[in-house]
Amino acid sequence: MSPPPPRGRPPPPPSRHLYVANVGPKVGDAAEDVAAAFAAFGEVAAVQIRDPTSARCVVSMATDDAARDAIRALNDAPCAALGGRKIVVRFAGESAVATMDATTDATTDATDATTTTTKKKTNAMTQEEAWCVAARTSDDLGVPGATLILDFVTEDEEVAMLKSAEEDPRWQRLAKRRVLHYGYAFDYGTRDAKAPAGAAMPSYAAALLDRAAALTDVPGVERALRCDQLTVNEYEPGIGLAPHVDTHSAFGGTILAASCGGGAVIEFRLHERDGDGDDDASRRVPSRRAAIYLPPRSLLVMAGEARYRWAHYVPHRKRDAVKRFGGDGGGAATEIARREGKRVSFTFRETRDVAVEGPCACAWPEACDSRMGAAQLLNERARPGAVAAARRAAEAAAAFREVEIVDS
Ligand SMILES: O=C(O)CCC(=O)C(=O)O
Ligand SMILES: [Fe+2]
Incomplete structure (x- = not known):
């Protein structure tokens, strides 16, 4: 009997094209936000987003080296330029690039931030729609x-x-x-x-x-x-x-x-x-x-x-x-x-x-660093349950402050 075929597919070879996950309109990013995040590693030739509900895209850098640098810095790490969200960045396989080419509604040419729109689907997303008018x-x-x-x-x-x-x-x-x-x-x-x-x-x-x-x-x-x-x-x-x-x-x-x-x-x-x-x-x-x-x-x-x-x-x-x-x-x-x-x-x-005036007492603890540490604010996007936990902590802190005020 011959041995079973190896599990999974081999990783795609290095190229200038990147498959990027947890990024896109579904999680609040316009193509230009994505381009701006990757521009730190060199010229971004294009950002292709498949449709308005997608949380994946293909980012094409101008060179293989820039793509490799972007993977090193961004893969599986919180991306400061995208609100601290943890993202996945890998070399894109030919099939991912080809699929995007066939179905992409909006391609941002990030080098001069112009947008070319090819309506290959009836529900085509234009870049203007991804923007908030x-x-x-x-x-x-x-x-x-x-x-x-x-x-x-x-x-x-x-x-x-x-x-x-x-x-x-x-x-x-x-x-x-x-x-x-x-x-x-x-x-x-x-x-x-x-x-x-x-x-x-x-x-x-x-x-x-x-x-x-x-x-x-x-x-x-x-x-x-x-x-x-x-x-x-x-x-x-x-x-x-x-x-x-x-x-x-x-x-x-x-x-x-x-x-x-x-x-x-x-x-x-x-x-x-x-x-x-x-x-x-x-x-x-x-x-x-x-x-x-x-x-x-x-x-x-x-x-x-x-x-x-x-x-x-x-x-x-x-x-x-x-x-x-x-x-x-x-x-x-x-x-x-x-x-x-x-x-x-x-x-x-x-x-x-804060030492003089005390922590902020606004009505929105979920957005309040006085009651949620800055690191937690960044993490809450990546870590399920963190917001609820922070809210509980904030409520407990608020209740405690009320006691303090009553006592003083
Ligand atoms: O450029 C602006 O108008 C906004 C500046 C801003 O948000 C800030 O300095 O915190
Ligand atoms: Fe501001």
């Missing part, structure tokens, strides 16, 4: 506590703010953008701001914050004058910011973000969980997404749910899909806004000190 107004956005004020910054102020930032010698270079801090320096490791930034709040801040505090019917502006920290982010076209909730323990309840230079979309993502849930994907996919276009000289005020419960995110792409002003759904309701110039955002926050 952005509202023009915060009423339309529908995220409680988020208010956009158009033309808040005057043209003269915009010029002065950009000039003042440009001339500041303290710029800090991050992987994809430059940042500058005033008042207190934001620490990208702890996500806290405790150390003096080496510069007081700039001279333009007082007038802006005074005017913000005087706005009527804007939740949160009553705290504007407490802002003692400013972070300036400079984004080249195509660069974004990973989804995050600004640390509850480190910053107060109102965040104000002024946009200068260029516009961009900011997307809000809500991760709701029903009970313990045993569907892994339902824990990772945002249950709601809503985006809004931030034109130059606008001010976005985030308070309440928008600040504490929803993550915000600037997608890495050169074009945004935006609703037309006054669009009623008839005709072409969506237009493409190109990110042409640099966008420089000015984010004003109020620092807080």
